[in-house]
Amino acid sequence: MAETTGTATPEAGSAANGWCHWHQGTSGTAVLITVIEQGSGPGAALYACAPCREQRRLVPYGKPS
Ligand SMILES: [Zn+2]
Structure with missing residues (x-):
């Protein structure tokens, strides 16, 4: 079980x-x-x-606006 948690990968x-x-x-x-x-x-x-995404019109990361 080698879990590499050293680098924070904001994906999966x-x-x-x-x-x-x-x-x-x-x-x-x-x-x-x-x-x-x-x-x-x-x-x-x-x-x-x-709710915050609606209020501030935030677009999820990686999605074209
Ligand atoms: Zn919120």
Whole structure:
């Protein structure tokens, strides 16, 4: 069982973490919105729930607007 958790890859697996960074709370509908690239270390992935996406017109990461 070699799990490499050293690098945060905001793709498969982490999408269902259930956290919305916009209202700073848990959510069952949170999806990845954007990834903040950082010079060193893992980037920060931001997730938003459905209501927050509607309010702020956020587009899920990787989808054409
Ligand atoms: Zn939210």
